Amino acid sequence: MKTDTPTAGTEQDCAADSGPACAATRRGRPRSEAAEQAIFTAVEDLMAGGTTMAELTIEGIATAAGVGKATIYRRWPNKEALLVDVVGRLEVPMPEPTGGGARADLIEMIDYMRRRGLAKRTRWVLKAALGQMQSLPELHNAYRDRVVKPRREAGLALIRRAVDEGVLRSDLELDLLGDLLMGPILYRSILWDDSDLEDPDLARKMVDSLLDGLAPH
Template structure:
Protein backbone atom coordinates (compact mmCIF):
# COMPACT_ATOMS: atom_id res chain seq x y z
CA UNK A 1 0.00 0.00 0.00
CA UNK A 2 1.26 3.53 -0.79
CA UNK A 3 2.28 4.92 2.60
CA UNK A 4 2.42 8.48 1.23
CA UNK A 5 -1.29 8.48 0.45
CA UNK A 6 -3.45 10.43 2.86
CA UNK A 7 -7.02 9.41 3.59
CA UNK A 8 -9.79 11.43 2.01
CA UNK A 9 -12.53 12.03 4.54
CA UNK A 10 -15.66 13.96 3.65
CA UNK A 11 -17.24 15.78 6.55
CA UNK A 12 -20.20 18.14 6.63
CA UNK A 13 -19.38 21.82 6.69
CA UNK A 14 -19.65 23.39 10.10
CA UNK A 15 -22.96 25.12 10.68
CA UNK A 16 -22.86 28.89 11.29
CA UNK A 17 -22.74 29.96 14.91
CA UNK A 18 -26.11 30.74 16.43
CA UNK A 19 -24.96 34.13 17.67
CA UNK A 20 -27.23 37.20 17.49
CA UNK A 21 -26.14 40.09 15.23
CA UNK A 22 -23.68 42.39 16.92
CA UNK A 23 -24.69 46.03 16.92
CA UNK A 24 -23.44 49.31 18.33
CA UNK A 25 -20.06 50.95 18.00
CA UNK A 26 -17.29 49.33 15.90
CA UNK A 27 -15.88 46.18 17.45
CA UNK A 28 -12.58 46.46 19.24
CA UNK A 29 -10.36 43.50 18.40
CA UNK A 30 -8.25 44.08 21.51
CA UNK A 31 -11.29 44.06 23.80
CA UNK A 32 -12.68 40.94 22.16
CA UNK A 33 -9.38 39.09 22.52
CA UNK A 34 -9.20 40.16 26.18
CA UNK A 35 -12.69 38.76 26.76
CA UNK A 36 -11.85 35.46 25.08
CA UNK A 37 -8.63 35.19 27.09
CA UNK A 38 -10.47 35.95 30.34
CA UNK A 39 -13.07 33.23 29.73
CA UNK A 40 -10.37 30.70 28.87
CA UNK A 41 -8.41 31.61 32.00
CA UNK A 42 -11.47 31.33 34.23
CA UNK A 43 -12.33 28.01 32.62
CA UNK A 44 -8.93 26.52 33.41
CA UNK A 45 -9.38 27.53 37.05
CA UNK A 46 -12.38 25.21 37.26
CA UNK A 47 -15.86 25.94 38.50
CA UNK A 48 -19.24 25.64 36.86
CA UNK A 49 -20.97 27.50 34.06
CA UNK A 50 -23.24 29.13 36.63
CA UNK A 51 -20.20 30.56 38.41
CA UNK A 52 -18.83 31.94 35.15
CA UNK A 53 -20.83 35.18 35.29
CA UNK A 54 -20.63 38.19 33.00
CA UNK A 55 -19.44 40.19 36.00
CA UNK A 56 -16.51 37.84 36.60
CA UNK A 57 -15.63 37.74 32.92
CA UNK A 58 -15.70 41.53 32.61
CA UNK A 59 -13.52 41.96 35.69
CA UNK A 60 -11.00 39.37 34.49
CA UNK A 61 -10.89 40.95 31.02
CA UNK A 62 -10.53 44.49 32.33
CA UNK A 63 -13.61 45.70 30.45
CA UNK A 64 -17.08 46.85 31.40
CA UNK A 65 -20.11 44.59 31.19
CA UNK A 66 -21.50 46.85 28.47
CA UNK A 67 -18.49 45.99 26.29
CA UNK A 68 -19.45 42.32 26.49
CA UNK A 69 -23.15 42.92 25.90
CA UNK A 70 -22.39 44.98 22.79
CA UNK A 71 -20.89 41.84 21.27
CA UNK A 72 -22.99 39.03 22.75
CA UNK A 73 -26.64 39.05 23.79
CA UNK A 74 -25.94 36.92 26.86
CA UNK A 75 -23.42 34.61 28.50
CA UNK A 76 -24.64 31.61 26.52
CA UNK A 77 -23.90 33.35 23.20
CA UNK A 78 -20.41 34.26 24.43
CA UNK A 79 -19.69 30.70 25.55
CA UNK A 80 -20.80 29.36 22.16
CA UNK A 81 -18.09 31.46 20.52
CA UNK A 82 -15.49 30.53 23.12
CA UNK A 83 -16.04 26.76 23.05
CA UNK A 84 -15.98 26.55 19.26
CA UNK A 85 -12.89 28.77 19.21
CA UNK A 86 -11.12 26.46 21.68
CA UNK A 87 -11.54 23.38 19.51
CA UNK A 88 -8.40 22.49 17.60
CA UNK A 89 -8.73 21.26 14.00
CA UNK A 90 -8.61 17.52 13.50
CA UNK A 91 -5.17 16.19 12.51
CA UNK A 92 -4.57 14.88 8.98
CA UNK A 93 -5.01 11.13 8.70
CA UNK A 94 -2.15 9.06 7.22
CA UNK A 95 -4.45 6.89 5.09
CA UNK A 96 -2.09 3.91 5.31
CA UNK A 97 -4.84 1.81 6.90
CA UNK A 98 -8.06 2.28 8.82
CA UNK A 99 -6.22 1.02 11.89
CA UNK A 100 -3.56 3.75 11.60
CA UNK A 101 -6.21 6.42 11.06
CA UNK A 102 -8.10 5.32 14.17
CA UNK A 103 -4.91 5.51 16.24
CA UNK A 104 -4.36 9.10 15.06
CA UNK A 105 -7.94 10.03 15.95
CA UNK A 106 -7.66 8.54 19.44
CA UNK A 107 -4.29 10.17 20.01
CA UNK A 108 -5.91 13.51 19.19
CA UNK A 109 -8.49 12.78 21.88
CA UNK A 110 -5.76 11.73 24.31
CA UNK A 111 -3.84 14.97 23.84
CA UNK A 112 -7.03 16.99 24.25
CA UNK A 113 -7.69 15.18 27.51
CA UNK A 114 -4.26 16.15 28.80
CA UNK A 115 -4.91 19.86 28.19
CA UNK A 116 -6.50 21.45 31.24
CA UNK A 117 -8.90 23.68 29.33
CA UNK A 118 -9.94 20.85 26.99
CA UNK A 119 -10.69 18.64 29.98
CA UNK A 120 -12.86 21.41 31.40
CA UNK A 121 -14.76 21.63 28.11
CA UNK A 122 -15.35 17.87 28.14
CA UNK A 123 -16.68 18.02 31.69
CA UNK A 124 -19.00 20.88 30.73
CA UNK A 125 -20.27 19.01 27.69
CA UNK A 126 -21.09 15.89 29.69
CA UNK A 127 -22.33 17.49 32.89
CA UNK A 128 -23.51 21.08 32.58
CA UNK A 129 -24.60 21.89 29.03
CA UNK A 130 -28.12 20.56 29.62
CA UNK A 131 -28.84 23.87 31.35
CA UNK A 132 -27.87 25.83 28.21
CA UNK A 133 -29.68 24.29 25.21
CA UNK A 134 -28.23 26.63 22.55
CA UNK A 135 -24.70 25.99 23.78
CA UNK A 136 -25.24 22.23 23.84
CA UNK A 137 -26.83 22.18 20.37
CA UNK A 138 -24.09 24.27 18.77
CA UNK A 139 -21.27 22.24 20.31
CA UNK A 140 -22.94 18.99 19.31
CA UNK A 141 -23.53 20.10 15.71
CA UNK A 142 -20.16 21.76 15.10
CA UNK A 143 -17.85 19.48 17.07
CA UNK A 144 -19.38 16.15 18.13
CA UNK A 145 -21.21 15.27 14.91
CA UNK A 146 -18.28 16.31 12.74
CA UNK A 147 -15.76 14.15 14.58
CA UNK A 148 -18.11 11.20 14.80
CA UNK A 149 -18.60 11.35 11.03
CA UNK A 150 -14.83 11.34 10.47
CA UNK A 151 -14.42 8.21 12.58
CA UNK A 152 -17.44 6.52 11.00
CA UNK A 153 -16.02 7.04 7.52
CA UNK A 154 -12.68 5.56 8.61
CA UNK A 155 -14.45 2.46 9.95
CA UNK A 156 -16.51 2.05 6.77
CA UNK A 157 -13.35 2.41 4.69
CA UNK A 158 -11.81 -0.37 6.79
CA UNK A 159 -14.81 -2.60 6.11
CA UNK A 160 -14.63 -1.89 2.37
CA UNK A 161 -10.91 -2.73 2.33
CA UNK A 162 -11.43 -6.01 4.19
CA UNK A 163 -9.62 -4.80 7.31
CA UNK A 164 -12.77 -5.19 9.40
CA UNK A 165 -15.65 -7.65 9.22
CA UNK A 166 -18.50 -6.65 6.95
CA UNK A 167 -21.18 -7.20 9.60
CA UNK A 168 -19.85 -4.55 12.00
CA UNK A 169 -22.08 -1.89 13.51
CA UNK A 170 -19.91 1.13 12.67
CA UNK A 171 -21.64 3.44 15.15
CA UNK A 172 -21.18 0.95 17.98
CA UNK A 173 -17.52 0.44 17.12
CA UNK A 174 -16.95 4.20 17.21
CA UNK A 175 -18.52 4.34 20.67
CA UNK A 176 -16.34 1.45 21.84
CA UNK A 177 -13.22 3.28 20.64
CA UNK A 178 -14.14 6.67 22.09
CA UNK A 179 -15.43 5.38 25.43
CA UNK A 180 -12.09 4.58 27.13
CA UNK A 181 -10.69 8.02 26.25
CA UNK A 182 -13.72 9.86 27.59
CA UNK A 183 -13.72 7.83 30.79
CA UNK A 184 -10.06 8.61 31.42
CA UNK A 185 -10.45 12.29 30.54
CA UNK A 186 -13.60 12.97 32.54
CA UNK A 187 -14.51 10.20 34.99
CA UNK A 188 -11.51 8.13 36.08
CA UNK A 189 -8.93 10.55 37.43
CA UNK A 190 -6.66 7.66 38.44
CA UNK A 191 -6.40 6.38 34.84
CA UNK A 192 -3.67 8.42 33.11
CA UNK A 193 -3.67 9.71 29.56
CA UNK A 194 0.04 10.44 29.37
CA UNK A 195 0.96 7.09 27.80
CA UNK A 196 1.51 7.81 24.07
CA UNK A 197 0.91 4.12 23.30
CA UNK A 198 -2.60 4.18 24.79
CA UNK A 199 -4.42 4.91 21.48
CA UNK A 200 -2.69 2.02 19.70
CA UNK A 201 -3.39 -0.27 22.66
CA UNK A 202 -7.11 0.54 22.59
CA UNK A 203 -7.41 0.16 18.82
CA UNK A 204 -5.40 -3.06 18.63
CA UNK A 205 -7.24 -4.62 21.59
CA UNK A 206 -10.53 -4.15 19.74
CA UNK A 207 -9.23 -5.10 16.32
CA UNK A 208 -7.99 -8.50 17.45
CA UNK A 209 -11.62 -9.57 17.40
CA UNK A 210 -12.70 -7.45 14.45
CA UNK A 211 -10.19 -8.12 11.69
CA UNK A 212 -11.40 -9.44 8.37
CA UNK A 213 -10.13 -12.84 7.24
CA UNK A 214 -7.61 -11.33 4.79
CA UNK A 215 -5.93 -9.40 7.61
CA UNK A 216 -5.67 -12.12 10.26
CA UNK A 217 -2.22 -12.91 11.55
CA UNK A 218 -0.70 -15.73 9.51
CA UNK A 219 -3.18 -15.38 6.64
CA UNK A 220 -1.73 -16.07 3.22
Protein backbone atom coordinates in the same frame (compact mmCIF):
# COMPACT_ATOMS: atom_id res chain seq x y z
CA MET B 1 -30.96 31.90 33.50
CA LYS B 2 -29.64 35.42 33.92
CA THR B 3 -29.34 37.25 30.62
CA ASP B 4 -27.22 40.34 30.10
CA THR B 5 -28.15 43.03 27.61
CA PRO B 6 -25.77 45.46 25.91
CA THR B 7 -25.32 48.81 27.60
CA ALA B 8 -24.46 51.89 25.58
CA GLY B 9 -21.26 53.69 26.41
CA THR B 10 -19.46 50.73 27.99
CA GLU B 11 -16.79 50.46 25.27
CA GLN B 12 -13.52 51.94 26.48
CA ASP B 13 -10.98 53.68 24.29
CA CYS B 14 -7.50 52.18 24.43
CA ALA B 15 -6.04 55.54 25.26
CA ALA B 16 -7.70 55.33 28.67
CA ASP B 17 -8.00 51.56 29.07
CA SER B 18 -5.33 49.55 30.90
CA GLY B 19 -6.98 46.14 30.38
CA PRO B 20 -5.09 43.20 28.82
CA ALA B 21 -6.82 43.60 25.44
CA CYS B 22 -5.69 47.20 25.01
CA ALA B 23 -2.26 46.51 26.46
CA ALA B 24 -1.79 43.79 23.86
CA THR B 25 -2.97 46.16 21.14
CA ARG B 26 -0.36 48.72 22.13
CA ARG B 27 2.27 45.98 21.76
CA GLY B 28 1.23 45.56 18.14
CA ARG B 29 -1.44 42.82 18.06
CA PRO B 30 -4.66 43.67 16.21
CA ARG B 31 -7.26 44.96 18.66
CA SER B 32 -9.92 42.43 17.68
CA GLU B 33 -7.57 39.46 18.09
CA ALA B 34 -6.23 40.72 21.42
CA ALA B 35 -9.71 41.43 22.80
CA GLU B 36 -11.02 38.04 21.68
CA GLN B 37 -8.10 36.23 23.32
CA ALA B 38 -8.62 38.20 26.54
CA ILE B 39 -12.32 37.27 26.58
CA PHE B 40 -11.64 33.58 25.98
CA THR B 41 -8.96 33.54 28.68
CA ALA B 42 -11.25 35.34 31.13
CA VAL B 43 -13.99 32.73 30.73
CA GLU B 44 -11.52 29.86 31.12
CA ASP B 45 -9.96 31.49 34.21
CA LEU B 46 -13.37 32.10 35.80
CA MET B 47 -14.42 28.50 35.22
CA ALA B 48 -11.06 27.16 36.42
CA GLY B 49 -11.64 29.21 39.58
CA GLY B 50 -14.95 27.48 40.24
CA THR B 51 -17.47 29.83 38.57
CA THR B 52 -20.24 27.76 36.98
CA MET B 53 -21.64 28.43 33.54
CA ALA B 54 -24.93 29.54 35.07
CA GLU B 55 -23.08 32.05 37.27
CA LEU B 56 -21.10 33.57 34.41
CA THR B 57 -22.38 36.96 33.23
CA ILE B 58 -21.32 39.18 30.36
CA GLU B 59 -20.53 41.93 32.86
CA GLY B 60 -18.32 39.62 34.93
CA ILE B 61 -16.53 38.30 31.85
CA ALA B 62 -15.96 41.84 30.54
CA THR B 63 -14.49 42.92 33.88
CA ALA B 64 -12.19 39.90 34.05
CA ALA B 65 -11.07 40.46 30.44
CA GLY B 66 -10.49 44.19 30.90
CA VAL B 67 -12.86 45.16 28.07
CA GLY B 68 -16.26 46.82 27.83
CA LYS B 69 -19.47 44.79 27.49
CA ALA B 70 -19.97 46.26 24.02
CA THR B 71 -16.74 44.57 22.92
CA ILE B 72 -18.29 41.21 23.76
CA TYR B 73 -21.69 41.97 22.24
CA ARG B 74 -20.11 43.01 18.94
CA ARG B 75 -18.83 39.44 18.63
CA TRP B 76 -21.52 37.34 20.30
CA PRO B 77 -25.29 38.01 20.62
CA ASN B 78 -25.48 36.43 24.09
CA LYS B 79 -23.61 34.48 26.73
CA GLU B 80 -24.59 31.10 25.28
CA ALA B 81 -23.01 31.88 21.89
CA LEU B 82 -19.80 32.99 23.62
CA LEU B 83 -19.65 29.85 25.76
CA VAL B 84 -20.10 27.60 22.72
CA ASP B 85 -17.08 29.27 21.11
CA VAL B 86 -15.06 28.98 24.33
CA VAL B 87 -15.76 25.26 24.70
CA GLY B 88 -15.35 24.68 20.96
CA ARG B 89 -11.96 26.39 21.15
CA LEU B 90 -10.85 23.92 23.82
CA GLU B 91 -11.68 21.13 21.38
CA VAL B 92 -8.68 21.26 19.06
CA PRO B 93 -9.36 20.23 15.43
CA MET B 94 -9.18 16.56 14.55
CA PRO B 95 -6.02 15.51 12.68
CA GLU B 96 -5.90 15.27 8.92
CA PRO B 97 -5.61 11.78 7.33
CA THR B 98 -2.08 10.37 7.57
CA GLY B 99 -2.14 8.77 4.15
CA GLY B 100 -1.08 5.49 5.71
CA GLY B 101 -4.42 3.69 5.56
CA ALA B 102 -7.40 3.35 7.88
CA ARG B 103 -5.53 1.64 10.74
CA ALA B 104 -2.93 4.42 10.87
CA ASP B 105 -5.67 7.06 10.79
CA LEU B 106 -7.59 5.31 13.59
CA ILE B 107 -4.43 5.32 15.72
CA GLU B 108 -3.88 9.01 14.97
CA MET B 109 -7.49 9.83 15.90
CA ILE B 110 -7.22 8.02 19.26
CA ASP B 111 -3.80 9.57 19.92
CA TYR B 112 -5.24 13.04 19.22
CA MET B 113 -7.76 12.41 22.02
CA ARG B 114 -4.97 11.14 24.29
CA ARG B 115 -2.91 14.29 23.70
CA ARG B 116 -5.93 16.49 24.33
CA GLY B 117 -6.42 14.76 27.67
CA LEU B 118 -2.85 15.58 28.71
CA ALA B 119 -3.65 19.32 28.82
CA LYS B 120 -4.78 19.22 32.46
CA ARG B 121 -6.23 22.75 32.74
CA THR B 122 -8.07 22.47 29.43
CA ARG B 123 -9.23 19.00 30.39
CA TRP B 124 -10.61 20.26 33.72
CA VAL B 125 -12.44 23.25 32.21
CA LEU B 126 -13.86 21.11 29.40
CA LYS B 127 -14.99 18.44 31.85
CA ALA B 128 -16.69 21.07 34.02
CA ALA B 129 -18.39 22.62 30.98
CA LEU B 130 -19.69 19.32 29.63
CA GLY B 131 -21.00 18.38 33.07
CA GLN B 132 -22.97 21.62 33.37
CA MET B 133 -24.44 21.76 29.86
CA GLN B 134 -27.37 19.51 30.72
CA SER B 135 -28.81 22.33 32.82
CA LEU B 136 -28.40 24.81 29.94
CA PRO B 137 -30.43 23.32 27.04
CA GLU B 138 -29.69 26.09 24.54
CA LEU B 139 -25.96 25.80 25.10
CA HIS B 140 -26.09 22.00 25.09
CA ASN B 141 -27.95 21.93 21.75
CA ALA B 142 -25.65 24.51 20.16
CA TYR B 143 -22.53 22.62 21.29
CA ARG B 144 -23.95 19.34 20.02
CA ASP B 145 -24.75 20.82 16.60
CA ARG B 146 -21.56 22.85 16.14
CA VAL B 147 -18.95 20.63 17.78
CA VAL B 148 -20.12 17.11 18.62
CA LYS B 149 -22.02 16.22 15.44
CA PRO B 150 -19.33 17.34 12.95
CA ARG B 151 -16.62 15.49 14.85
CA ARG B 152 -18.72 12.37 15.25
CA GLU B 153 -19.47 12.44 11.53
CA ALA B 154 -15.74 12.77 10.77
CA GLY B 155 -15.01 9.82 13.05
CA LEU B 156 -17.74 7.71 11.45
CA ALA B 157 -16.43 8.57 7.98
CA LEU B 158 -13.04 7.21 9.06
CA ILE B 159 -14.64 4.06 10.45
CA ARG B 160 -16.64 3.61 7.24
CA ARG B 161 -13.38 3.80 5.28
CA ALA B 162 -11.85 1.21 7.63
CA VAL B 163 -14.78 -1.11 6.86
CA ASP B 164 -14.32 -0.55 3.12
CA GLU B 165 -10.60 -1.35 3.45
CA GLY B 166 -11.41 -4.58 5.27
CA VAL B 167 -9.86 -3.42 8.56
CA LEU B 168 -13.17 -3.56 10.46
CA ARG B 169 -16.11 -5.94 10.29
CA SER B 170 -18.95 -4.96 8.00
CA ASP B 171 -21.70 -6.78 9.93
CA LEU B 172 -21.81 -4.25 12.81
CA GLU B 173 -23.52 -0.85 12.87
CA LEU B 174 -21.21 2.10 12.32
CA ASP B 175 -22.45 3.83 15.48
CA LEU B 176 -21.57 0.75 17.54
CA LEU B 177 -18.12 0.53 15.96
CA GLY B 178 -17.59 4.20 16.75
CA ASP B 179 -18.57 3.72 20.39
CA LEU B 180 -16.32 0.67 20.74
CA LEU B 181 -13.31 2.49 19.27
CA MET B 182 -13.70 5.93 20.86
CA GLY B 183 -15.33 5.00 24.16
CA PRO B 184 -12.19 3.75 25.95
CA ILE B 185 -10.07 6.86 25.25
CA LEU B 186 -12.97 9.18 26.11
CA TYR B 187 -13.33 7.35 29.41
CA ARG B 188 -9.63 7.74 30.16
CA SER B 189 -9.26 11.34 29.01
CA ILE B 190 -12.47 12.85 30.43
CA LEU B 191 -14.13 10.60 33.02
CA TRP B 192 -11.18 8.92 34.75
CA ASP B 193 -9.22 11.64 36.57
CA ASP B 194 -6.22 9.49 37.51
CA SER B 195 -5.78 7.69 34.20
CA ASP B 196 -2.28 7.44 32.74
CA LEU B 197 -2.21 9.15 29.34
CA GLU B 198 1.57 9.60 29.16
CA ASP B 199 2.22 6.41 27.19
CA PRO B 200 2.82 7.54 23.56
CA ASP B 201 2.03 4.01 22.38
CA LEU B 202 -1.37 3.91 24.13
CA ALA B 203 -3.38 4.70 20.98
CA ARG B 204 -1.74 1.89 19.00
CA LYS B 205 -2.32 -0.59 21.83
CA MET B 206 -5.99 0.40 22.07
CA VAL B 207 -6.64 0.26 18.33
CA ASP B 208 -4.80 -3.02 17.75
CA SER B 209 -6.46 -4.66 20.76
CA LEU B 210 -9.87 -3.68 19.41
CA LEU B 211 -9.02 -4.69 15.85
CA ASP B 212 -8.20 -8.18 17.09
CA GLY B 213 -11.89 -8.57 17.93
CA LEU B 214 -13.42 -6.27 15.33
CA ALA B 215 -11.45 -7.35 12.26
CA PRO B 216 -13.26 -9.51 9.69
CA HIS B 217 -13.13 -13.25 10.40
